[in-house]
Amino acid sequence: MRKTTFPAVLATFVVCFLFWLLLDFSFKPEELIAGAIVSLAVALFSARFFIHEKAGWFFHPLRLIKLLGFWCVTFPVELWKANVDMAKRCFTGCTNINPGIVKVPVDLKSDYGQAALANAITLTPGTMTLDIAEQEGQTYYYIHWIDVTATGEEAGEAIKGRLEKGLKGVWE
């Protein structure tokens, strides 16, 4: 079990408190104090599960803007293309599919970056991350792909090329 560190508690507290403000949406002092107490308790108990390294990473405005740019611009564009493709397959009888599981090398180093990329791939219709494996220092994803047209590096470029580029700016 990892130890609870002060920066991790602080970061978790800030996120919890922001969430409280969003859900509660009232700025009376007594509600703010109640929210602060609850957030602090939650942060003390759960910080060690959430944050293992570099607690202040996202309180840097440039990274925050890049992350927002990824989730608000790069990702929706990919999402739209994949969704239109998937909807076409569904409306034309679900017969022109060629499913398979491909192994794809990934260059992201950070655990959080890898998790974000895996989630982005799973959210895109047509691709779905099964597993993450590490062999000889290189990380690989096993991805179920609805229409296999390539393998290895080429498959990686087709599936996650733009997504990975977007996330690299945030985690490096």
Place this chain on the structure above:
Amino acid sequence: MLIRIIADLLIFVGAVFATAGTIGVVKMPDPYSRMQASTCVATLGMLGVMLGALLYAIFVMASASAAIKVCVIAMLIFVTNPVGAHAIVKGAYRHGIRPDKPMEVDDFRRDFDE
């Protein structure tokens, strides 16, 4: 009035994608492809409806708290959906469920031969 029309259009687009995903869930030949089709419902289907609801909350209801709650709902679905989908697919594969028609490329089976 114009805002109402745009919001309705967005909700309609979301419904179209949700319909496509539902057809896919019913008609796809194997469990993995079915999961793939169901992602359509949870992403653009949900996003279209949520954007429509957001416009409605901002311009028709003029309520900031409702708008923020819509954003929070969309965010929570986006965070939780891939985790669940990944767990279901991997669990199914580990359990030994295979498509009737064997997959052409299957690196997972090649590397972790069971």
